[in-house]
Amino acid sequence: MQHDDRTRAPEPDKLIEGARINGRVYSDPAIFELEMARLFGHAWIVLGHESQIPTPGCYFLGRVGRVPVIVTRDDEGVIRVVENRCAHRGPAVCAKRTGKVRRFVCPYHAWTYELDGRLVSVPLREEYGDSFAWAERGLRALPRVTTYRGFIFASLAADGPELAEFLGEEVQAFDDFMDRAPDDALEAVEPPLRYRVRANWKTIFENLNDILHPMFAHASAMAAFAATEDKERLHPLMKLLAAAPGPQLMKTFKQLDARMTTWGHSFITGLVSLANKEYPRDAYFEALAARRGEGEARRILNTDMHVSLLYPSATINSRFQTLRLVRPLAHDLTEVQAHVYRLKGAPDDVYPLALEYNYTSGSPASPVIVDDLEIYERLQAEAGASMWMSAERGLGDLRPGTNETRHAPGTSEEYIRQQYEVWGRYLRDGAR
Ligand code: FES
Ligand SMILES: [Fe+2]
Structure with missing residues (x-):
C-alpha cells in the first residue's frame, strides 16, 4: 500500500516482548500509519x-x-x-x-x-x-x-480470507443478534450514540473483555447500583454490577470462559447469567417460540455472550442489540459510534432494555463508561517508548480449545496477548 512508502520503518516486532508491550504501540504516529495500511487495509x-x-x-x-x-x-x-x-x-x-x-x-x-x-x-x-x-x-x-445475516462488511484488500474464515467462532455474535429477532429482521434506530476519546483505538479492545476491572474501576457505579432497593427492576447487566464485589466474585469470574479466535476476536460466556435466572416464559419467549419452537427459544434467550470484540472494528453486544463501531482517527483519537436496533416481531418491552444498556454502559454520560474513558486517557497520557505495559495475567493458564479458538479463564489477559499476536501478523505483512 502506498502508505508504507511514506512511513519510516517502525519495527513492530521490537515493541512486543512476550506478554509485555511497549507504549509506542499507542503513541507513535508511524505505528498508526502502519496499522492503517496493513491492519485496517486488510481486515474485514x-x-x-x-x-x-x-x-x-x-x-x-x-x-x-x-x-x-x-x-x-x-x-x-x-x-x-x-x-x-x-x-x-x-x-x-x-x-x-x-x-x-x-x-x-x-x-x-x-x-x-x-x-x-x-x-x-x-x-x-x-x-x-x-x-x-x-x-x-x-x-x-x-x-x-x-x-x-444483514450485517455489512467491507475490505480494502482485493484478496485475503473469506468472511467466514475471518469471523471463525465470532460468527456466533451475529447469529445471536439475529436469532433474537422473531421475524429475523431488525429496525435501525437513529441517531446512533457517538463520542470521541483522546486515546488510541486499541485501549478499547484491551478493556472490554477485562471482567476484573469493573469491581475496581467502576466501584462507585457498583455501589450506586447496590444501593438500589428493588434490584429486580435493575437492567440485567446492572444487576450483575450490583452484586457485592469480593474474593468470591473473582473466583466465579475466573470460572467463566473467554474465547479467542485466530483473527483476534474474542468474547466471554456466562457473565450476565451470573445474576440473572433462567429466562422466564414471557411474551417475548412466546413470540420466539411461535416461530422457532420452545427448545430453540429457550436456547436463544439463555445464550450469554458478553461483549464480543470484532477485531479491529467493532464491539458487539448481541443480547442487548448493540453494535459499537470503533473508528481510529489518529494515534491518540478514536471515535465510537453505537448503534441500537429493534428486534422485529419482539414485544415493545424488549427494545427499552437495549436502550438502557446503551445509556448506562455506552454513553459517555453514563456512570460506568466515564470511568473507562478516564482510564483510556490516563493510559494514553503515559504511553511512550519508556513505558512497557504488562498483559501477563493468566499467562500459560489455557483451557482445552480448538484449532480455531483458544479458551482461557474469564479473568485472563490472554485475549490481549492474542490481539497482539494478530496485530504483529498484520503489521509484518498484512497477514496475507
Ligand atoms: S466536482 Fe469538482 S471536486 Fe467534486
Ligand atoms: Fe469498564
Missing part, C-alpha cells in the same frame, strides 16, 4: 446493518480505516460501498451522515454519480477534452463487500 471491517438502508437510494456514511465510505443500496437493491471522495478534486461528496438520494452530486463542481458510484454527468464536459477517462472517474468501489 463491519459497517452496519442492511436495515439502515431499507430501500434504493438510502445511504449512510462510514469509514474503513482512513477511507471515508458511503454505504448505499442501488436501484436493483444491491448494497454498494464506495469511497466518499469526489473523483475530481477529492472532497467528500456526501456530508450528511444518513439520507436518501437519487444520485450523489458533489457540492464543488457538480460531478454527479449513480448510486453504484458510476460518473453520469459532468458540467462543461467538453472542457475536459476527448481523452477524459469517463468510465474511470467514478467513486471507487471497495474491492470486497459482503453481508452476513
Whole structure:
C-alpha cells in the first residue's frame, strides 16, 4: 500500500516482548500509519446493518480505516460501498451522515454519480477534452463487500480470507443478534450514540473483555447500583454490577470462559447469567417460540455472550442489540459510534432494555463508561517508548480449545496477548 512508502520503518516486532508491550504501540504516529495500511487495509471491517438502508437510494456514511465510505443500496437493491471522495478534486461528496438520494452530486463542481458510484454527468464536459477517462472517474468501489445475516462488511484488500474464515467462532455474535429477532429482521434506530476519546483505538479492545476491572474501576457505579432497593427492576447487566464485589466474585469470574479466535476476536460466556435466572416464559419467549419452537427459544434467550470484540472494528453486544463501531482517527483519537436496533416481531418491552444498556454502559454520560474513558486517557497520557505495559495475567493458564479458538479463564489477559499476536501478523505483512 502506498502508505508504507511514506512511513519510516517502525519495527513492530521490537515493541512486543512476550506478554509485555511497549507504549509506542499507542503513541507513535508511524505505528498508526502502519496499522492503517496493513491492519485496517486488510481486515474485514463491519459497517452496519442492511436495515439502515431499507430501500434504493438510502445511504449512510462510514469509514474503513482512513477511507471515508458511503454505504448505499442501488436501484436493483444491491448494497454498494464506495469511497466518499469526489473523483475530481477529492472532497467528500456526501456530508450528511444518513439520507436518501437519487444520485450523489458533489457540492464543488457538480460531478454527479449513480448510486453504484458510476460518473453520469459532468458540467462543461467538453472542457475536459476527448481523452477524459469517463468510465474511470467514478467513486471507487471497495474491492470486497459482503453481508452476513444483514450485517455489512467491507475490505480494502482485493484478496485475503473469506468472511467466514475471518469471523471463525465470532460468527456466533451475529447469529445471536439475529436469532433474537422473531421475524429475523431488525429496525435501525437513529441517531446512533457517538463520542470521541483522546486515546488510541486499541485501549478499547484491551478493556472490554477485562471482567476484573469493573469491581475496581467502576466501584462507585457498583455501589450506586447496590444501593438500589428493588434490584429486580435493575437492567440485567446492572444487576450483575450490583452484586457485592469480593474474593468470591473473582473466583466465579475466573470460572467463566473467554474465547479467542485466530483473527483476534474474542468474547466471554456466562457473565450476565451470573445474576440473572433462567429466562422466564414471557411474551417475548412466546413470540420466539411461535416461530422457532420452545427448545430453540429457550436456547436463544439463555445464550450469554458478553461483549464480543470484532477485531479491529467493532464491539458487539448481541443480547442487548448493540453494535459499537470503533473508528481510529489518529494515534491518540478514536471515535465510537453505537448503534441500537429493534428486534422485529419482539414485544415493545424488549427494545427499552437495549436502550438502557446503551445509556448506562455506552454513553459517555453514563456512570460506568466515564470511568473507562478516564482510564483510556490516563493510559494514553503515559504511553511512550519508556513505558512497557504488562498483559501477563493468566499467562500459560489455557483451557482445552480448538484449532480455531483458544479458551482461557474469564479473568485472563490472554485475549490481549492474542490481539497482539494478530496485530504483529498484520503489521509484518498484512497477514496475507
Ligand atoms: S471536486 Fe467534486 S466536482 Fe469538482
Ligand atoms: Fe469498564
